[in-house]
Amino acid sequence: MKMQRTIIALALAGCVGMASGPAVAQEHDAPAPPRQKWSFSGPFGKYDQGQLQRGFKVYKEVCSACHSIQMLAFRNLADPGGPGFSEAQAAAVASEYKIPDLDDKGVPAERSGRVADNFPSPFPNELAAKAANGGVAPPDMSTLAKARTFERGFPLFVFDAVTQYQEQGPDYITALLKGYEEAPKGFQLPAGGHYNKYFPGHNIAMPPPLQDGQVTFDDGAPQTIDQYSKDISAFLM
Amino acid sequence: MSGNSTYKPQSKVLQWLERRLPIGGLIHSSFVVYPVPRNLNYLWTFGGILAFMLGVQMITGIVLAMHYTPHVDFAFRSVETIMRDVNYGWLLRYLHANGASMFFLAVYIHMFRGIYYGSYKEPREVLWILGVIIYLLMMATGFMGYVLVWGQMSFWAATVITNLFSAIPGVGETIVTWLWGGYAVGNPTLNRFYSLHYLLPFVIVGVVVLHIWALHVAGQNNPTGIEPKSEKDTVAFTPYATIKDSFFLAAFLIFYAWFVFYIPNFLGHADNYIPANPAVTPTHIVPEWYYLPFYAILRAIPDKLMGVIALGASIVILAFLPWLDTSRVRSARYRPLFKQFFWAFVVVCIGLGWLGSKPPEGIYVILARIFTIYYFAFFLVILPLLGIFEKTKPVPNSISDSVLGAKA
Numbered sequence: 148m149k150m151q152r153t154i155i156a157l158a159l160a161g162c163v164g165m166a167s168g169p170a171v172a173q174e175h176d177a178p179a180p181p182r183q184k185w186s187f188s189g190p191f192g193k194y195d196q197g198q199l200q201r202g203f204k205v206y207k208e209v210c211s212a213c214h215s216i217q218m219l220a221f222r223n224l225a226d227p228g229g230p231g232f233s234e235a236q237a238a239a240v241a242s243e244y245k246i247p248d249l250d251d252k253g254v255p256a257e258r259s260g261r262v263a264d265n266f267p268s269p270f271p272n273e274l275a276a277k278a279a280n281g282g283v284a285p286p287d288m289s290t291l292a293k294a295r296t297f298e299r300g301f302p303l304f305v306f307d308a309v310t311q312y313q314e315q316g317p318d319y320i321t322a323l324l325k326g327y328e329e330a331p332k333g334f335q336l337p338a339g340g341h342y343n344k345y346f347p348g349h350n351i352a353m354p355p356p357l358q359d360g361q362v363t364f365d366d367g368a369p370q371t372i373d374q375y376s377k378d379i380s381a382f383l384m
Numbered sequence: 385m386s387g388n389s390t391y392k393p394q395s396k397v398l399q400w401l402e403r404r405l406p407i408g409g410l411i412h413s414s415f416v417v418y419p420v421p422r423n424l425n426y427l428w429t430f431g432g433i434l435a436f437m438l439g440v441q442m443i444t445g446i447v448l449a450m451h452y453t454p455h456v457d458f459a460f461r462s463v464e465t466i467m468r469d470v471n472y473g474w475l476l477r478y479l480h481a482n483g484a485s486m487f488f489l490a491v492y493i494h495m496f497r498g499i500y501y502g503s504y505k506e507p508r509e510v511l512w513i514l515g516v517i518i519y520l521l522m523m524a525t526g527f528m529g530y531v532l533v534w535g536q537m538s539f540w541a542a543t544v545i546t547n548l549f550s551a552i553p554g555v556g557e558t559i560v561t562w563l564w565g566g567y568a569v570g571n572p573t574l575n576r577f578y579s580l581h582y583l584l585p586f587v588i589v590g591v592v593v594l595h596i597w598a599l600h601v602a603g604q605n606n607p608t609g610i611e612p613k614s615e616k617d618t619v620a621f622t623p624y625a626t627i628k629d630s631f632f633l634a635a636f637l638i639f640y641a642w643f644v645f646y647i648p649n650f651l652g653h654a655d656n657y658i659p660a661n662p663a664v665t666p667t668h669i670v671p672e673w674y675y676l677p678f679y680a681i682l683r684a685i686p687d688k689l690m691g692v693i694a695l696g697a698s699i700v701i702l703a704f705l706p707w708l709d710t711s712r713v714r715s716a717r718y719r720p721l722f723k724q725f726f727w728a729f730v731v732v733c734i735g736l737g738w739l740g741s742k743p744p745e746g747i748y749v750i751l752a753r754i755f756t757i758y759y760f761a762f763f764l765v766i767l768p769l770l771g772i773f774e775k776t777k778p779v780p781n782s783i784s785d786s787v788l789g790a791k792a
Binding site for chain 2: 190218219223286287289290291293294295296301307308311313315316347
């Protein structure tokens, strides 16, 4: 009997702890990003090649000004299961980039890219990246979709294992790209910062990167911030 | 070990070998005719599962090592190269990373089973202690393997855990410098962790051999906790245990595959996909899930040195379990009070795991302290006293009596 009471007391104590969990989280955390519909979610999910191609276009025309994807090679564009570009298209993309190399005499020189090359960084080194971006180097985007998440908390994370919800990264990136707002009254935004609803702490160094109509899609997909955000997130996943 | 052998090889070649090295007889007596209690339940299949998982970890690990570069500038990228460019590299890496989790999950079930059925009691004390040594080696190996990825969590976990040694008075700082191979976690640290991560599994194999040897000397415990008394109480290892082990291993592998193929990063931490950066500290430094209960104990204690001592004691105390539990009845089946304290202990361990993942503030710290007190009280107060005060239920005469329902 006594033991049973102890167990009940412990269980109750546990419930108190769990109930206070989300409240504690809300104090210093951003709201949970809304869940998107992804073609690649679930056990039978597949990447939408059109979406990956659009996402790559957004990367190439917008993100690549500051963000590298150094762990990807141009040949990956033609990989099976990827965006579905042809070898020739991958080679054409590669040739648009300048790769630092040595010439025949051993003198540093630039040459145009080949499919075997990795995507070059927009900055020669991290210090240069920092200096050009107000002291914060833009993160490499090769693993970004896996490197970003938000806390699901108990018991949601247990359900996630069963329902196979693992798109927290792209959900977060999509929400972040659409999450730029006027800072609410009383919020002290440091100089050079931008207010973002979904960024932890709300003060993000990156200015709003996307505008409606900025990237032209030739497959009839809407040219909106909303669509761009989803497509680049899918490409990064 | 070879006492049960009726092994008579048919072929001339095997007869020739058997006279010079009786390895066929050893295998035959250990894994074919070896008598196992007839009442073993599925919890007894986890030993075999663990042996299999050790094999999986070693085979995937050896292939991964062929592609991995233990250098601070290249480690993270070489892991990504494995993921993107090595044939089936993603599969190898996800098998290995999730395999570690499955290994620990299986070892926890194995250990809780041992506690529930009193498998550590006379004459299995050495068997149990060898198991605790394997568990310690697993923890060291798992930790160093996690560091090799050289992501943010790798780096900061290495920093936090190695720094624990600095709490030791006098020699602490020297030990930490010696562990690091320098004055901060850096390339020498990564290199030695890589070397040790490759070495320790072979040490584990060695201790596992001793563990199995000790098991085959004492024989398996069973859900009744009473020793087999006649041939009626046992069945042959093959086919009975072999089939049961294989069946449940297959079920376990389906569970493992669910993680590997569908949610490979569920058990990992997103921050470890950010390359290690000594200049940026993650907001919450959290170890892998299988260390969380111990991390909660560490942080429950306000004093650093006492926290480290509590952390160490929480593991070392397991080795003394055979002498802390004073009850003469092994199995919780016949120990009504122990059964309740045991399940409370399981809840406390899981609760500590959950608290280990939470920031050390407010209610979490208070709960962690309550749970830590129960964790130690279970071993140091409850178990010694239960043996004296608990009124146990009558134990059946034999295993076959308990299975066939004969009156005691």
